[in-house]
Amino acid sequence: MWKNWWMAGLAAxxxxxxxxxxxxxxxxxxxxxxxxxxxxxxGGTSREVCYVTCFDYPEEYDWRMDPERGSxxxxxxxxxxxxxxxxxxxxxxxxxSPDPDMHRxxxxxxxxxxxxxxxxxxxxxxxxxxxxxANEVICGMIVEKDTIYTLAHLRGGDGxxxxxxxxxxxxxxxxxxxxxxxxDGDQICFAFTEPVEAGEDSIERYYHCADGVIVQAAVRDxxxxxxxxxxxxxxxxxxxxxxxxxxxxxxQDGRLNALAMPDGAEPLAFKMIQGEDSLFMxxxxxxxxxxxxxxxxxxxxxxxxxxxxxxxxSCIASGDGICCAxxxxxxxxxxxxxxxxxxxxxxxxxxxxxxxAVIDGILHVGLSSSEGEPPMVWKDGELQPLDIxxxxxxxxxx
Numbered sequence: 415m416w417k418n419w420w421m422a423g424l425a426a427x428x429x430x431x432x433x434x435x436x437x438x439x440x441x442x443x444x445x446x447x448x449x450x451x452x453x454x455x456x457g458g459t460s461r462e463v464c465y466v467t468c469f470d471y472p473e474e475y476d477w478r479m480d481p482e483r484g485s486x487x488x489x490x491x492x493x494x495x496x497x498x499x500x501x502x503x504x505x506x507x508x509x510x511s512p513d514p515d516m517h518r519x520x521x522x523x524x525x526x527x528x529x530x531x532x533x534x535x536x537x538x539x540x541x542x543x544x545x546x547x548a549n550e551v552i553c554g555m556i557v558e559k560d561t562i563y564t565l566a567h568l569r570g571g572d573g574x575x576x577x578x579x580x581x582x583x584x585x586x587x588x589x590x591x592x593x594x595x596x597x598d599g600d601q602i603c604f605a606f607t608e609p610v611e612a613g614e615d616s617i618e619r620y621y622h623c624a625d626g627v628i629v630q631a632a633v634r635d636x637x638x639x640x641x642x643x644x645x646x647x648x649x650x651x652x653x654x655x656x657x658x659x660x661x662x663x664x665x666q667d668g669r670l671n672a673l674a675m676p677d678g679a680e681p682l683a684f685k686m687i688q689g690e691d692s693l694f695m696x697x698x699x700x701x702x703x704x705x706x707x708x709x710x711x712x713x714x715x716x717x718x719x720x721x722x723x724x725x726x727x728s729c730i731a732s733g734d735g736i737c738c739a740x741x742x743x744x745x746x747x748x749x750x751x752x753x754x755x756x757x758x759x760x761x762x763x764x765x766x767x768x769x770x771a772v773i774d775g776i777l778h779v780g781l782s783s784s785e786g787e788p789p790m791v792w793k794d795g796e797l798q799p800l801d802i803x804x805x806x807x808x809x810x811x812x
Contacts, residue, residue: 448540453492453499457522462773462811465519466493466780466791469504469512470802477804478786488804490517492524496791496798500524502540509535509542514766514807520557522812527552529569536562536580546580554595556602565595565604574606576623583626598645601625605643605652622650632665641684646693653684653695664714666693671714676701689731696729696738710736710750724748728770728779728809737777739764749792751777756795761785768808780806 456463470491471477480486490510492500502524504510509528511517517526528535529549536544536552544562554565564577567590574591576584589608596603601624609616620632620640631650632640636657643652651666653673661672662681673684673695684697695711705722710729712718720726723743730737735752747758762781764770769780779792782805789806791798800806 447503449501451498451500453494453497456494456497456499457812463494463522464496464771464773464778464791465499465522465808465810465812466800466806467491467517467519467524467808468493468789468800468802468806469514469804470501471804473803475803476786478784488512490524490526491802491804492519493800494522496800500539502526508540510537510540516552518555518768518808519810519812520555523557525555525557525562527555527564534566536564544580546577548575550575553591553593554604556595556597563595563602565591565593567591576604576626584623584628592643594644596644598624599648601645603645605631605645605650607640620652634665641681641697642686644686644688646688651686651693653686655681664693664695673697673711674715674717675699675709678702679707682706685729687729687731687736689736690733692731692734694729694731694736696726696736698726708740710738712736718750720748720750721745727764728767730770730772732772732777737770737772739770739779749777749779751794756792758792759790759797761787762790765805766807768810769806771809771811773811778809778811780809782806 468491470489472487475486488504490502490504491498502510504512510526511528517524524539526537531549532547533545534548534550535542549569550566551569552564552566556563562579567574573587575582586608589606591604591606594604603624605622607618607620610619620643621628622631622643622645624645631643632652632654638655638657641653641662649667653662653664655662661675662684663670663672680700682698682700684695687694687696698706698708700706707719708724708726709717709719720740724740727739727741737751740748741763746760747763749756749758758781761784763784764779765782771778776794781792782789788799788802
């Protein structure tokens with residue numbers, strides 16, 4: 415039963431309850447028990463700093479099974495170049511979520527988001543910077559000086575919002591985004607899809623938004639489904655399945671290129687990953703033997719596929735190459751780096767989708783243990799243990 419739970423957690427982001435005891439909350443939701451350590455001085459240099467975020471539980475606590483759900487103390491910890499930088503208490507009383515996808519490091523600062531049920535609260539390094547009335551799940555955030563842009567879905571319903579410092583720039587009561595808020599040149603971009611009534615049927619329409627200006631994307635009449643959309647140097651690119659074409663195609667610069675995969679394979683998911691001068695893709699398909707296969711595309715015609723049961727996580731582009739962790743199933747996981755393949759330590763895997771970064775040319779991957787051992791940062795084959803009882807939620811650089 416434990417193994418099944420662990421493997422389910424590898425296929426999606428693991429949600430762990432780690433609330434603190436009930437205590438009174440200050441009116442602004444801030445508290446004075448945020449700890450900072452020597453890693454706080456790591457930034458401000460010419461070199462890149464490696465930031466690692468983790469959930470830390472009391473020593474000897476089995477965070478995998480979480481037997482004291484709702485009552486055990488827990489902290490969100492940030493390491494900078496291996497040194498503890500910050501520790502923020504987690505729980506409703508602190509308005510800090512125990513969900514691993516509700517925090518991120520941006521420009522060397524910890525940003526968290528939290529939902530009270532009626533409000534969304536955004537904090538920077540444990541201090542509230544935004545609070546607005548809306549029950550949202552933030553799926554993208556960009557920070558520029560004192561301006562925070564967010565892309566969010568509504569909790570428990572359809573629709574999404576694009577905001578600037580909490581104020582709505584674009585709102586849709588239906589539809590969904592492709593969960594990517596990014597910069598293309600001087601513009602802040604994202605893509606979304608909306609259902610449109612067509613007679614008795616409902617069909618999907620696909621759109622791209624740049625600085626709040628919307629244009630329809632993927633306007634070909636033969637489009638059946640669009641898997642991903644993004645803007646690259648002003649060109650709206652997308653991966654789509656077309657009527658009359660067996661394999662999904664990449665549409666870029668007005669050209670169509672079919673993605674290499676076995677004849678008769680069933681496509682399941684695809685995502686574009688932008689490099690400095692290259693565009694990579696990762697995805698899933700089911701070949702004729704009905705086993706799910708993970709794959710990377712170094713170009714539309716060049717596919718690297720992986721063993722059955724391997725699930726891609728934390729794919730990143732580095733220069734003209736791509737790096738990705740593949741979580742284990744019945745065998746140890748692997749780390750792919752620009753054509754090289756490395757074995758993960760036995761019993762370790764990547765938890766989440768943001769646990770990899772290339773820093774000063776070295777690939778860093780955050781690995782967490784299925785056996786309750788301390789998590790480790792893998793650095794081109796070298797292992798750096800972290801002194802916590804818990805798991806790594808992200809690895810990034812600045």
